[in-house]
Amino acid sequence: MPIPKQLKVNDPHVVHETLDGETILLNLRKGLYYSMNDSGSALWDYIQVTGDSEAAIALLTKDSGAEHENIVSSVNRFLNELIEEELLVAGKKADPVSETEVNSMTERLKSFAGDFFPPAMSKYTDMQDLLLLDPIHDVEEEGWPEPKEDE
Amino acid sequence: MHQSVYSPFPTPGQELLLKAALLKEDDAKQAWRQWRTTTDFERDVDSGSQRLLPLVFLNLLEHRTDDPAMLRLKGMYRKTWSANHFLFRQTANILNCLQEAGIPVMVLKGIPLTILYYKNHALRPMSDMDIMVPLSCARDAIGVLKNNGWSVGNPAQLEFFLKYGRSTELFDADRNELDLHWHPVFETYDDRATSTFWDKAITLEVAGVQTQTMCPADTLFHVIVHGFMSNNEPPVRWVPDSLMIIRQDDCPVDWGRLTELTGRYSVSLQMKEGLNYLHTTFNAPIPGYFMDRINKIKPRWADRLVYRHAIAFGDRSAHTFRQRVSKVYVNYIRQAGNKNFFRLHLGFIRYAYALSKGRFLPALIYKYFRLLLTNR
Numbered sequence: 001m002p003i004p005k006q007l008k009v010n011d012p013h014v015v016h017e018t019l020d021g022e023t024i025l026l027n028l029r030k031g032l033y034y035s036m037n038d039s040g041s042a043l044w045d046y047i048q049v050t051g052d053s054e055a056a057i058a059l060l061t062k063d064s065g066a067e068h069e070n071i072v073s074s075v076n077r078f079l080n081e082l083i084e085e086e087l088l089v090a091g092k093k094a095d096p097v098s099e100t101e102v103n104s105m106t107e108r109l110k111s112f113a114g115d116f117f118p119p120a121m122s123k124y125t126d127m128q129d130l131l132l133l134d135p136i137h138d139v140e141e142e143g144w145p146e147p148k149e150d151e
Numbered sequence: 152m153h154q155s156v157y158s159p160f161p162t163p164g165q166e167l168l169l170k171a172a173l174l175k176e177d178d179a180k181q182a183w184r185q186w187r188t189t190t191d192f193e194r195d196v197d198s199g200s201q202r203l204l205p206l207v208f209l210n211l212l213e214h215r216t217d218d219p220a221m222l223r224l225k226g227m228y229r230k231t232w233s234a235n236h237f238l239f240r241q242t243a244n245i246l247n248c249l250q251e252a253g254i255p256v257m258v259l260k261g262i263p264l265t266i267l268y269y270k271n272h273a274l275r276p277m278s279d280m281d282i283m284v285p286l287s288c289a290r291d292a293i294g295v296l297k298n299n300g301w302s303v304g305n306p307a308q309l310e311f312f313l314k315y316g317r318s319t320e321l322f323d324a325d326r327n328e329l330d331l332h333w334h335p336v337f338e339t340y341d342d343r344a345t346s347t348f349w350d351k352a353i354t355l356e357v358a359g360v361q362t363q364t365m366c367p368a369d370t371l372f373h374v375i376v377h378g379f380m381s382n383n384e385p386p387v388r389w390v391p392d393s394l395m396i397i398r399q400d401d402c403p404v405d406w407g408r409l410t411e412l413t414g415r416y417s418v419s420l421q422m423k424e425g426l427n428y429l430h431t432t433f434n435a436p437i438p439g440y441f442m443d444r445i446n447k448i449k450p451r452w453a454d455r456l457v458y459r460h461a462i463a464f465g466d467r468s469a470h471t472f473r474q475r476v477s478k479v480y481v482n483y484i485r486q487a488g489n490k491n492f493f494r495l496h497l498g499f500i501r502y503a504y505a506l507s508k509g510r511f512l513p514a515l516i517y518k519y520f521r522l523l524l525t526n527r
Contacts (some may be wrong), residue, residue: 012358015272017232017273019212019228020212024229024233026237028236028240031237033233127233127237128325130230131230131237133230135223135230136192136193136223137193139226141219141222141223142222143222143224143229144223144226144227144229144230145226145229145230145233
């Protein structure tokens with residue numbers, strides 16, 4: 001599926017936060033929780049600030065040589081997944097964005113260009129059960145929302 | 152002296168965690184290390200302490216602390232962030248229903264604290280929604296909520312709560328909890344007393360819905376008075392809640408207003424001891440003139456009784472008959488206002504009769520007078 005040139009976060013149904021290199025998202029309408037790896041997080045933050053999918057691909061593929069096609073296809077796959085999950089929708093972001101914020105997101109995304117690894121996202125569907133987990137005793141070492149495996 | 156985790160003042164362990172959450176640089180790191188060496192992360196974390204962990208996580212992350220436990224603290228942060236977003240959205244739906252029915256609404260406690268003072272959905276865990284409507288609209292509000300799938304937790308006591316209480320619990324089919332208030336605390340015992348909070352209310356947006364909440368001084372008043380009463384949870388969260396309000400530059404506290412509320416609702420001991428603790432332990436920027444004024448307010452015997460009860464029985468574990476009577480008596484004293492001694496106690500007999508529906512009155516009167524003589 002072709003990626004729309006302009007994308008925006010599906011407000012107000014989607015909320016997101018990036019902390020310590022990880023982006024977490026909620027689709028409040030569907031009751032779903034998502035977590036992204038480093039490169040997925042950098043791509044998400046760039047798109048949610050600028051909305052420009054083509055510029056994101058251009059930044060990641062600059063000087064990529066033989067890897068160019070691989071990068072384009074994995075980024076397209078990731079963006080398609082975000083659209084299918086209704087986390088991103090076609091359209092222009094309404095609120096203005098500061099230049100500082102754009103620059104910061106651009107630098108972060110560019111840092112993945114040289115040593116690219118595919119953006120990826122984990123999806124958690126059983127939120128009712130996950131929210132009942134004791135976040136100290138019922139979870140693996142990596143913390144909520146990873147439930148402890150039954151012994 | 153052994154201090155219960157339900158006391159308003161933190162235990163040594165809770166205080167270390169509070170310092171890890173609220174102090175800067177080495178002070179925070181040192182408190183965290185000390186807490187880790189004295190506390191078994193798997194076994195000794197009371198529910199009040201557990202609620203502090205997202206705040207601890209963010210503070211330690213900002214101060215680049217390396218500890219394997221950080222992963223689970225981060226999990227606590229993620230969980231609180233997620234749960235609060237769902238809770239806020241549900242609250243927004245309820246606010247819409249009530250406001251469309253023409254009922255004035257105010258949000259209290261965790262939701263406004265999160266939006267205005269913590270400014271981060273992940274930092275302030277909460278288990279329910281707190282909404283206030285005027286007493287005159289309480290029955291209508293309950294009707295609207297019932298039509299939207301909520302039911303009163305204790306319908307047998309609803310009339311008593313409407314006459315003498317400050318709120319009732321409601322639950323939906325998924326056992327989500329909503330506290331519907333008509334007074335914020337017991338001390339604001341009638342509509343006239345509560346109207347001052349509506350007069351000074353400020354606007355707030357909860358998940359896209361415009362509503363109201365208390366102004367900063369009234370919120371601080373509420374947080375401290377609520378922290379110094381029997382609680383279902385260890386009440387230690389009054390400490391970070393208060394500090395977040397006091398430290399906020401864009402929503403400054405009107406200290407004159409807080410002095411006025413403190414005198415009017417006879418809570419000078421709670422305010423004095425609570426704010427002194429925040430100042431001495433966390434260097435909270437509380438103006439000296441405010442403390443001078445609070446120190447000059449002379450507490451009545453009833454105020455001292457209420458305060459002593461908060462310290463001794465802050466724990467909700469009112470197991471014995473004496474403890475239960477004491478709790479009922481103190482709750483009555485808090486909402487009885489400035490009546491003289493004789494009228495106060497005539498009122499208590501009516502209150503106890505309404506509460507027990509006459510079933511246990513003779514035993515209650517006997518135990519009550521015994522307790523009264525002991526307390527005096």
